[in-house]
Amino acid sequence: MSTAAARALTGILVFFSYSVRLTYAIVHLKSLSASFIDAPARFAVSVNSTGICGALHLADPLEACSSLLNRFRFQEIDTIKFALIIRGKCAFEDKVRNAQDAGFHAVIVYDDRDKGNLVSMIGNSQGIWVPAVFVSKAAGETLKIYAQGEEGECCILNPSFAESAWTVMVISFISLLVIATVVLTFFLTRNRRLNQRGTNPHRPSVDIKLVEVLPCFTFSHACECRVGDTCSICLEDYKDGERLRVLPCQHEFHASCVDSWLTKWGTFCPVCKYELSTDATCSKVNERRTFLFF
Template sequence: MKQSPSSISSPNSTAALICAIILLILLRPATALVRLHGSSFSFTFIDAPARFAVPVDGFGACGSLYVANTLDACSALRTNFSADRVGTTTGVRFVLIERGGGSFDRKVRVAQDAGFQAAIIFDDQDMGYLYSMIGNPSGIHIHATFVSKMAGETLQKYAEGEGECCIGPPIEENAGTVLVISFVSVVIIISAIAAFLFARNCWILRNGGRRKPPRMDREEVEILTCFIFKRAYLTTKHITETCAICLEDYQDGERLRLLPCLHEFHSACVDSWLTKWGTFCPICKYDMNSSR
């Protein structure tokens, strides 16, 4: 039986939609904020904290930002902290590193060995998205985070000036955000289910009548000829000895019904047949509708 495309694809589409929503929620990288502000400028960037580094607590961390003298930090860094600015919140020393070659955890270890308390690694390509850095956490006890190429170039421009660099803790989903995500997800799921049910019901209504066998009304059956069987009728031309529906022999006094095709049956047997299973004679397939 050929099925409607809507009845086939809708359940799969709904399941795929639900999986996509779940994956988007689960795989969305944790985000924090990198702020750079001074007397005449202020910038805020979205970042993705490294999975293997020490997370920033709820108070965040602020301090001086330096640019790595070997920008990709693939070799040991030279440091000169004699010019540290005063007035920073925690005195944390940040180092700005380009992604380049080498693993993320190695770059962070190089920064840690040079005396920095936090590493900001910026992408060397315009990817349009951020992802959390992964690596071996063994022996790493400083903060590390990843930012876009644009953010890195801006930080590089204003590093080692009079500005202060801060990184905040991962942004927790507040009640409003959770409510919005939940509401949108529920609306999408309900809409997909409703579309599937609507398409299925339309298909059933459109095709249901084709599969439903035609039947006769009780009133139409009652007007067909009936008679009481007697053995003497067996000598006539059109009377048989057995009901072709129940396969029981006729007994004197039983009520038989005669169809227009001159085939007779137990009245109860043929009445049930015509009102439930079809409008044709069980023997010759004569259609009762043709005689109306």
């Protein structure tokens, strides 16, 4: 696997490992059902295994950096209330404490920056007994629009509630990604080897010096020593004045054709497969160096 592919795979694994640990804020309305990934606050309490649902209210003021004007009696358990608060102007801990003091049972803080990353809110956990989560600006704006203060319209689910489904999805995705990466690496490696073979084929060939000492003669129709009228390599008829080369097996070809054949494509005669690369043939050719025909 290439370094780039390994780095990309590691990044995706880290991302999904982080995502599996996130909880979810789910808005349930008659006309809308939406889910938003959130990051739980480190200083707040965790929701139980079944999650918590309640009515969603906008904090007043929305930043919740001071005591909230919309206050409820925390002891009233008939309706669980969530506070929706925007990020900024004060610490996360202050926002959660002000919402808790106003009687809210859970806090959802949304980002004030477009396309910002989810942050894990930190603070002093002493005296905090309500859960709090952080969502993106887009999620917060959606919650803000559809918040009606209706009972059970918003839920924060514990990771264990959705962990199984997420785990299966993540494992399936990672498995497909690994398989795709292996297959892609195989084909890339194969294509690279084929390309290398194309540029540097390493085909067996006859040394050019050995080819150059093979006997040659100039073709003429009046010559009675010729065997055929056609070159078996290019399939063109011989013409007067053309230079032919004779192999040790006594088959002749256009000199340019057979030279190219022996030095680039094969070490044998194209007609009878006589092998020219053997030591015996080399010796035979060297003995014939004085019997060249012109």
